[in-house]
Amino acid sequence: MNGRQVRDSICFKCCPVFNAQGRRFSALFYLLPLGNCNLILGTPWLILANPDINWRTLEVLLRPPVEACASEIAPPITSIPEEFKAFQKVFINDFFTTLPAHRSYDCAIPLGDGKDVPHGPIYPMTPSETAALKEHVDSELAAGKNRPSTSSAGAPVMFVKRADGRLRLVVDYCRLNAITIKDRYALPRQDELIEKLRHAKIFTKLDLRNGYNNIRIKEGDEWKAAFRTKYGHFEPTVIQFGLSNAPAVFQCFMNNMFRDLLDMTVIVYLDDILIFSNSREEHVQHVTEVLSCLQKHNLFCNPSKCVFFVTEVTHIGVVTPEGISMEQEKVKAIQEWPEPRNVKQVQSFLGFANFYCCFKDQPWVWEAAQRQAFHQIKTAISQEPVLAHPDESQPYTLETDASGATTGVVLSQRKDDGRLHPVALMSASFSPAELNYDTHDKELLAIIRAFEHWRIFLEATEHPVNVLTDHKNLEYWKLARTFNRRHARWHLIQASYNFVIAYGPRKQSQKPDALSRRADHSEMEPSPQIMLLETQFEGVGPEIAAPLLEQIKEALQDDPSLDTVMAAAADPDSMPHSIAAKFKDYTLQDGLLLYQVTFSLP
Template identity: 45%
Template sequence: MEEYIAEALKSGFIRPSTSPAAAGFFFVEKKDGGLRPCIDYRGLNNVTVKFRYPLPLVPSALEQLREAIIYTKLDLRSAYNLIRIKEGDEWKTAFHTSRGHYEYQVMPYGLTNSPAIFQSFINEIFKDLLNQFVIAYIDDILIYSRSEAEHIDHVQIVLSRLLQNKLYVKAEKCEFHVKQTSFLGYCISHHGVKMEEMKVQAVTEWPQPTTVKELHRFLGFANFYRRFIRNYSSVASPLTSLLKGKPTRLGWTKEATNAFIDLKERFTSAPILKHPDPGLPFIVDVDASDCGIGAVLSQRTGQPGKLHPCAFFSRKLTAAERNYDVGNKELLSMKAAIEEWRHWLEGAVHPFQIITDHKNLEYIQNAKRLNPRQARWALFFTRFQFTVTYRPGSKNCKADALSRRYDLPTEHFSSESIIPRSVILAPVSWDIMEELHQEQEREPPPAHCPPDKQYVPLGLRQRIMQWIHTSISAGHPGISRTLHLLQNSFWWPAMAKEVTAYVKSCPVCAQSKTPKELPSGLLKPLPIPQRPWSHLSIDFVTDLPP
């Protein structure tokens, strides 16, 4: 600590302070064995106005690497400390140590807005290079190119840009001109995206959980890579069911043991998901069972034209959807798959092919008689160019496997693919979901958060409640209904109390609500006034919205 304080004072990062604020100071170990200074700014963060600058969505960023064959990875040195605190606000960052009381003159780690501020800073520097050959995620920079010669120029451009802005890299953590690298938790190469080998080894050696906390830790790790595992939610359901009701002790079962072993085996054999190539035709395998729907997005690659997966999709049927007949369930699987991957399929260069084991779907595009639901879906299909091909169920095993396993007892399932898209209650606002993921980066879910729910950080709870309560499909429901809709997908501490307060303060609900009480007061004739201004009459306007 003494060494850090002396060095930070010398470099001008900190200065002695007389501030009334005093946050706790400590060190955490870094991956390279060094120590990173950290300050407990939770009190300051709770009252800080949030800067809503978006952080890049990792899966979306990785989609840019489709034609890249060579990579360079850079890690910036002391990134946050390169941005100065606004003059006059330094006192807010004050911290105390055994050496004395100090405050930062530069942006420290631990402030809620630090990631967003630095992301906006780095995006401004590389604004003309992003999505061309650069991905910048806070202080991690990836340069990707389609050839060796092109890559040399790209690296020189990026390094020159960093030098111009007095940004420096940690040479020991950089990789130059490599065919394969690890970036943001994934192993990337020209073949596609896969799990990091170190993470695969960690899964194979993972001991069976013995406590609730250990199970939370395993499921949290597994959930990060669920996009590589077909039917992840169904396979993991015996494990997630153990956490239902917030137990304090782990009631391990034989089914949980089988699921734990099965998950570990699936992770070690997880496929490399190919980068989708818009120049090649897409193939979508779809299927439905009594309990779920599933789909696989694929493309043919290589000389033999081998079919390679690009993304998996599966979800549980709702109670209403389970009442559909077989044909409508199959049609639903087709509609859901197209909707999930519409960012690739809409406007595709080539018409894509849908493969189904339900022969009647071959005629859906030319059907003359449709019920209202089918008519709506048929209108949606007109935005896409595709053909439907019948394949018997015995040969349509990929999508079939994704739908069949939903007869197991499952918790609420949030489907994911290479680019996750949450479908919760109504058409989802991308802005809200992006903000939610960004806030979760800054405020991770607590250990007791249910693994099948999205944790909502403090700064977004009001907006999430407004979004659910005022959506067209919800229509300003009451307290119980609003809470139920939120609990289907979200969680945060004291949710019921906050939802109750929000619904009671909703002005639309207050205006629409019919009062149940009789008007106060008794109507009777007033005496005739003797002179002007001897009596004054006043009307009270009541039942105004809060």
């Protein structure tokens, strides 16, 4: 400012949050004497804020947020009914205006006593991921969702592909979650939600986009969620996907926001909003109230996942005016079981039904009577009371198994008779890429699929979900300190689930074992293997000419440094034990010295 050197005066740096012309910013500052000047905003802040500067009057004017004009240029969303066109803003892609204020339901990150916040390595990235990372860092800083950090914590980041092929940056918080004290705010009970829909005739389902961005991390806890990238060290100001307390905090936020409508015309499960009414006229009013509430709180929907004015919708089962019916996916593994073609396949199916023993010595007969019995058994297994209703007050048990081509999972709960009763069943084939996974990863993928498939039952449960697997190494998977990117991605998926993995021998896991070995899934071509005949290995080494061998023999006798080695190789019993042990891998063959199977040259 005045030409004076201040390099030696820089002792401290800080990252405060400040307001400028109604907008909030955070930036990294160095503390040093500036005389009458309080603050210098350098080039990094100018790039971030991108203000208009009047060099004649020396005034800096912040431009309106770029999102303010997005609604003017955004194309109309054709999937929105005419009655709700006034709420186009709610359905605009990636619409984020201002950073939300701190509120009572900010996300805290309480740590266990004596626990140090961990940090991890920077994961390598491809060129396309590196470019996406730079774009993400710049946009999140500009929006205020992240800010520079000097935290001692530093979680690694990685990219996962969305369903549409786009890259999504996620922070690997598995180590932070392991030492975080869990928020026990209860998620809605499925049976209570179902009860509210008993007499409804018409439904609208809304799916929120980036809902977590509307909840701040508790002031003073941001440093705990810091993450590291090749472009710098940052800490989030809003909830990040992967934090273990995020689902409970977000459910609290949604319940407070819709308190006046909750259970009257709306039920909410995390980012899924279901609006129900008895008539279309009432429904327009009810949906309008919900959209008004979303717009007021700057929450936005994904139009491609929203449905309006329907009489049947999937939400904890299939909801229709006639009532709640079971999702076919729960019993699909049974209903699609193919007809057996031999005794072994019949035994596999009857073993799943748990009474095949008395048929094991019968000859193979498959006629109309057997076919009818087979389909009757499938129907019986797929209906109540074999499939029990889920009870939120009781712990769930996941029995999983993976074969070479398929996963099988049974979701169960222990009832009053003390026995496990199945709640839902799943059987699915591996993709071509997944077929290449080793046994450990296939067994682990079965668990991951189950949690994703039955998220509505298993997320943020009061009791830990007991996962039973016949692969004992999986008991220690959650405790691993290092893992590859696939496992890191799976850790993120399971961050919001409360579960323990326990080993159970295969003989105790017949139900998922049968599901993972359905005949139609197991009929796969074996992987091609290239086998070489023994003749292909004959004469592959170079032939050594006889004159050269004689020269090597003579040189061995003339090399005094090899005298001890030659003597030990010729007669090891005559040598001291220490020398014989030292040269035990040397042998003499036709006057040539060999070390194991290779020539030793003088």
